[in-house]
Amino acid sequence: MLGTHARSVRRAFFAAGILAAAVALAAPIGCGRNQNAAAPAPGEPTKVKVAYLGLTCEAPIFVAHEKGLFKEENLDVELVKTDWDGLREGLASGQFDANHTLIMYLLKAIEKNSDIKITGGIHTGCLRLQVGVKSEIKSPAELKGKKIGVPTHIGSPPYMFASRVLAANGIDPSQEAKQVTWLAFPPDALAKAIEDGRIDAVATSDPIGTILVGKGIVRTIADQATDAPYSEEYCCATVVSGQLVKKNPGAAAAVTRAMLKASKWVEANPKASAEMAVEKKYIAASAEINAQALSHLRYIPGVAKCQRSIESAAAEMKKAKLLNEATDPVALSKRAWVDLEGVTDERVLAMKVERIEGGGRPALLAPREFAALFDMRKLCCGCCCLGE
Known part of the structure; x- marks a missing residue:
């Protein structure tokens, strides 16, 4: 017979499953190459498609869009919801221009010759x-x-x-x-x-x-x-389509800078970020649950550390046989990374972000208190790492 602990956890996981199913069923849009990021007329914003899955850890994407950080970089961004397979395939084909997601997930795709590039670190794991x-x-x-x-x-x-x-x-x-x-x-x-x-x-x-x-x-x-x-590693990193880098490296740099600055904004305002994501319906969760989950992550964007994270992850993935026996982790790491103009640790350190009154880090609940939130049958917030 199912115990009290297991019954309450099953209710929580059932809610989590609803979100996971919704993400999994979200159909990728189209399969053709995205032409929006071609160089615009002088002074006009560059059109860019940024994919997202609707997960808690994608807060910087939502912040960059809602707080005008993409616009600061002269970008006209369209956010497009997709699923895990659609994200990988869309970035590789150029259907999507950018996103931020798991380094390990990206390395496996790049090993299979997906034309995508990692450009900066977003948050810990x-x-x-x-x-x-x-x-x-x-x-x-x-x-x-x-x-x-x-x-x-x-x-x-x-x-x-x-x-x-x-x-x-x-x-x-x-x-x-x-x-x-x-x-x-x-x-x-x-x-x-x-x-x-x-x-x-x-x-x-x-x-x-x-x-x-x-x-x-x-x-x-x-x-x-x-x-x-x-x-000491980044879990998730900014990623751009290899095609965007080739046809408009300036736009690739701009979208990366915007997300790195947004990562800094999330670190300064995790509660405000969580509430905004729920209010704007990017996340299917209560604001309280989303704020708690978001506050467990650290959003300290960086460039050099991200490169080291890629190298470390690739070496250990090879040791764990998550990469093919013939794969050279060092070569894979170099192939995965691209240096972009204005995407530097010095530039990131110089970025200034506002602090929203009452929008900072909430008091973290003890595990038992956090788990109790799910007994109220509120929908789970999800996580970038819940499943592939």
């Missing part, structure tokens, strides 16, 4: 590896021979993070090696699976990870936000 509260497992090194659950499907960002952690602890995470067993579950089934002992550990993203902790179901043994070297 929200991925975790967790075990049951009654488990005797104390560290990732003890997961050899164990069963690990992942949300949605094998290959999702939580799976990628967990694979990196295992490889760093001497465990071959590949399915062929059979040193661990990977099992995919619907997000709402993870709690019961770990309570029933069908899995020994779970790879999660926030808010799922915090909900499970708050419900007293799991404890964390690896955290992307706090554990080195992951805590």
